[in-house]
Amino acid sequence: MTDFEFWSPTYFAFGKGKETCTGELVRRFGGHKALLHYGGESAVRSGLIGRVKESLSSADVEFVELGGVKPNPRSSLVEEGVRLALGNKVDFVLAVGGGSVIDSSKAIAIGAANGGEWRKFYVGREVKVRPAIPAALSVGVVLTIAAAGSEASTNSVVNLEPENLKRAAGGNILRPKFAVMNPELTTTLPPFQTACGLADMFAHICERYFTPTKDVELTDALCEALMRTIVSEGAKVMANPDDYQARASIMWAGTLAHNDLCGVGRVQDWASHGIEHELSALYDCAHGAGLAVVMPAWMTYVHKSDTARFARFARNVFGVGLGVSDEDAALEGIAAFRAWLKSLGLPLTFAELGAKKEDIPILVKTLNLNGNTLGGIMPLNEADVEAIYNLCNA
């Protein structure tokens, strides 16, 4: 176990109808005038935005609103949000949505607190040191999909236009002040979105679980417990979208998968996320779908760097690879992981994702390794990344 700092101060209000507490929570965490940020019209049509507005008004929180966040949130809307926030002197950003809305809100929160400057903090992949963010408005969340974990994470990922680069900012300053989590809000999601969320939260644990750090027994055990739960409860929500209890398990799992409870005391990997972000930037595919393609390919490519760990993954998460060699167990585990992703209806290849082999040089180039390496369990150079993209195409 390495030394670590851990701080997860987000207040969670979890359960049915909790969105009616939103206004009170904005006040409790110092907000008086909020930018209400959300995605498509479905949140309006469902009545959720109306209930949130009512809650804000009841708590005497003024607000301006900006909808229209798309998956892989765009920098142009962030710019609009920053102008709106500065022009209206808001002191709080309230995200009603999933990871894209929250990440866009975090970017606006940075820009509004730094005289409009936010883009310079989105400079690298998760594994690189970024400039410290000096200030940010407080962010609160009403979560509508169990997936990205951004409701408690230190991170924000935005698609920077016009270059079309998906880049991340990070720091404890970006942890939301509160997250309202009502599992009922997720029961109407299309199955494909639910599945993408499951892949994303599972990947967030893998990025931490596959580590070169030794002696992290406790967090290893927590990671495995979370991954097993995502698999078992995920099967329930796919079979029965209205299963409130399974939805609740998955929603809380998505948060714990990325508030770094599973990452403390260890070197983390994040190569798969770096490799995937180029896919969702270029093809505008769902991040979780991209991860379903990249993660098994990455596992196949790197597993020999720590065969015993991949064997443990197979045995403790998927219950396969018992009574065989570590190498065979590792391969059985990767196969079980692919089979699980397939059972969710997710793409597993470039062709199924809509990606093209001939774009691989572009993907490698925009990843912009610049002679650096990517990942923790096996540091990857450009040739390694190219090989992994080729495995995705297989």
Added chain:
Amino acid sequence: MTDFEFWSPTYFAFGKGKETCTGELVRRFGGHKALLHYGGESAVRSGLIGRVKESLSSADVEFVELGGVKPNPRSSLVEEGVRLALGNKVDFVLAVGGGSVIDSSKAIAIGAANGGEWRKFYVGREVKVRPAIPAALSVGVVLTIAAAGSEASTNSVVNLEPENLKRAAGGNILRPKFAVMNPELTTTLPPFQTACGLADMFAHICERYFTPTKDVELTDALCEALMRTIVSEGAKVMANPDDYQARASIMWAGTLAHNDLCGVGRVQDWASHGIEHELSALYDCAHGAGLAVVMPAWMTYVHKSDTARFARFARNVFGVGLGVSDEDAALEGIAAFRAWLKSLGLPLTFAELGAKKEDIPILVKTLNLNGNTLGGIMPLNEADVEAIYNLCNA
């Protein structure tokens, strides 16, 4: 899963030598003048108190000090601390020690922020609703034993004199602002104290795991992962007190066992803690030792109220009870739990603890149920509690 609120805002600085950051952390969380509160002379002799004072001075944090906290912390010292805090206008209470020091510090923090009043908030057992604490000074912790979890919990337990009643206060307001956790500080603990700590943290999970709430699969899995780790890593620290990695696992486990990560979304029990507190109040025994006597007796008495859950405990935590009926598995699990406690060198009976059968009526009386019941998985009346004390004596 029930609806829940969860807020664990404590900042953790974990690793070797982290106590040198103490002063900086007091400043970061708003402290300018601290009451430095600690236990016996060992912390002074070891040089720890000296290093902490140096860190405070380097960060321009003034301080007054009050040592002398004993296990089962006494109200008289709390009173002295409150007078000292008010007289010196401190704005922060810094606990350097384990659960008793932290709990005493929390009581002082309440008293200092409420014109000397603190005792009225210590009115009941953990399971009962207590008056809300309107204010408390900020508390920070330098932890020296992996045990009570008070470094991140909402609770404080104090021995109220002269009645000699062990009573608790609680609320998010009592969560420490930061906890400095250096596993090296725990390597010199006497084996019996290490063992008591292991029993205490394991019990904190049991109090949550044994619940009448259904569909808490995720937190069940997290509870089991933590309990298995405490057993496996606990064996390592008992065999080799200098095993830094195992000490680190245990230290972090003690925190996660009681910051309520394992308790969200479920009715909790806490009967064993209530029953034990009367023992440590009357005999001044170590809380963990008292729990080692009470918990297996409690399990034996209540297991039929949910045999399937006790069977799951046996199978998923101790790996026993496979291929037999749930009833047999439950009994095998309780036996495995007792065997584990015995392997730690902990007492298992009244005689080994130094308690007396003839005191049982006193214990039941001071528990003061007043017609109410105790516990969640099986609500216990006075007769039940008496029966459990008698099982402890068996």
